[in-house]
Amino acid sequence: MNAVVKTALLAALLSSAAGLAHAGDIALDHPWSRATPAGAPVGAGYVTVKNTGAAADKLVSATAPDVAGKVEVHEMTMDNGVMKMRPVSGIEIPAGKSVELKPGGYHIMFMQLKQPLKAGETIKGALTFEKAGVVPVEFKVEAMSAAGSGGHDMKGMDGHKH
Amino acid sequence: MKNFRIALWAAAAIAAAVLAGLLYFGAGGSQATVIGGPFRLKDQNGQIVDSATLKGKPYAIFFGFTHCPEICPTTMTDMAALMGKLGDEAKGFRIYFVSVDPERDTPDKLRNYLSSFEPHVVGLTGTPEEIAAVAKEFRVYYRKVPLDGGDYTMDHSAFVYLMGKDGGFRNVIGYQEKPDRALEKLKTLIERG
Numbered sequence: 001m002n003a004v005v006k007t008a009l010l011a012a013l014l015s016s017a018a019g020l021a022h023a024g025d026i027a028l029d030h031p032w033s034r035a036t037p038a039g040a041p042v043g044a045g046y047v048t049v050k051n052t053g054a055a056a057d058k059l060v061s062a063t064a065p066d067v068a069g070k071v072e073v074h075e076m077t078m079d080n081g082v083m084k085m086r087p088v089s090g091i092e093i094p095a096g097k098s099v100e101l102k103p104g105g106y107h108i109m110f111m112q113l114k115q116p117l118k119a120g121e122t123i124k125g126a127l128t129f130e131k132a133g134v135v136p137v138e139f140k141v142e143a144m145s146a147a148g149s150g151g152h153d154m155k156g157m158d159g160h161k162h
Numbered sequence: 163m164k165n166f167r168i169a170l171w172a173a174a175a176i177a178a179a180v181l182a183g184l185l186y187f188g189a190g191g192s193q194a195t196v197i198g199g200p201f202r203l204k205d206q207n208g209q210i211v212d213s214a215t216l217k218g219k220p221y222a223i224f225f226g227f228t229h230c231p232e233i234c235p236t237t238m239t240d241m242a243a244l245m246g247k248l249g250d251e252a253k254g255f256r257i258y259f260v261s262v263d264p265e266r267d268t269p270d271k272l273r274n275y276l277s278s279f280e281p282h283v284v285g286l287t288g289t290p291e292e293i294a295a296v297a298k299e300f301r302v303y304y305r306k307v308p309l310d311g312g313d314y315t316m317d318h319s320a321f322v323y324l325m326g327k328d329g330g331f332r333n334v335i336g337y338q339e340k341p342d343r344a345l346e347k348l349k350t351l352i353e354r355g
Binding site for chain 1: 307
C-alpha cells in the first residue's frame with residue numbers, strides 16, 4: 001500500500017461532517033449534487049477543489065459505483081444560447097488555487113444512473129488526481145432547485161451571483 | 163455537404179439568438195411570426211399535440227433531452243416553481259418539453275421523467291424527421307455529439323420560448339434568467355395571450 005492510498009484512506013476516516021476531505025495537497029470542499037427527475041439517466045456532481053501544494057495537480061477521473069455505471073469529468077458551456085457538454089481529459093488545479101466545479105461549468109457527470117438521486121442522500125465516490133491520487137468524496141444530494149454557491153437561486157429570489 | 167449543413171444550422175442558431183435578443187430587448191409585437199410555426203408531435207401519453215390544438219392558448223416551449231444533467235432539469239424545475247408562484251393564474255398553462263433526442267426519449271421515458279414536473283410540463287416527441295421539422299420552425303439548433311463507448315450527448319439551444327395564443331413568438335426566457343423577470347414575462351404572456 002503506497003503513501004497516497006494510505007493518505008486517502010486516512011482522509012476518508014477523518015473526513016468531517018462539513019464534507020471536507022483532503023489527501024496530501026488536495027482538499028475538497030462542499031461536494032454536492034442535485035436530485036434528479038424520475039428515470040433520469042444522468043446527474044451531476046459539483047465540488048470545490050483546493051490545491052494547497054506548491055505544484056499543479058490535475059483531476060483526471062471520478063467514480064461513484066453505488067449510483068452510476070459510468071462517471072466522467074465534463075465541461076458545460078453556453079455558446080450563443082446553445083448548451084454544449086463535453087468530456088474533458090482532466091481539470092488542471094494550479095498550485096495554491098481553487099477550482100470550482102459548478103452548474104454551468106465543470107462537473108462530475110454521473111452516467112447510467114442506477115436509481116434517481118434523492119435530496120438528503122449522499123453519493124459515495126472518489127476523485128482521482130494525477131499527483132494526489134484517489135481522494136474519497138461524499139456528494140450531498142440537494143433539492144432539484146438547489147443552485148450551489150455559483151448559480152442562481154429560484155427560491156431565494158436573489159438572482160445572479162456572477 | 164455535412165459541413166455545409168452544420169454551417170447552415172450554426173447560422174440559424176446565431177440568427178435565432180440575435181432575433182431572440184432583439185425581441186428580448188425590444189418591444190416584441192408584430193414581427194413575432196419568425197420563431198414558431200405549424201407542428202405535429204405526440205405527447206408522453208401518445209396523444210397528438212399540434213399547432214391547431216394549441217390555438218387560442220399561450221404556451222411555453224423548450225427543447226431538451228432526458229440525458230441532460232444540468233440545463234434541462236433545472237430549467238424544468240425553475241419553470242415548475244414559477245408556475246407554483248403564479249398559482250391559479252397559471253392553471254391550464256403548459257410548458258412543452260420537446261425532446262431533441264427522439265431515439266432515446268420514447269413517450270414512456272418522457273412520461274416517467276416529466277412526472278417530476280406535473281402537471282405543467284408536457285413532453286413531446288416524434289420521429290427524427292418530425293423533430294427536425296419543429297426545431298426548424300422554432301429556429302432551434304441541436305446536434306448529436308458522439309462520446310466514448312458508443313454513447314452520445316446533444317448540443318441544443320437552451321431558450322424557453324413564450325408563444326402567444328395565435329401561435330406567434332412573444333418572448334424568451336434565457337438560461338439562468340432572474341426569476342422575478344421570468345415571472346413577469348410569464349404573467350404578461352398569460353394575461354395578454
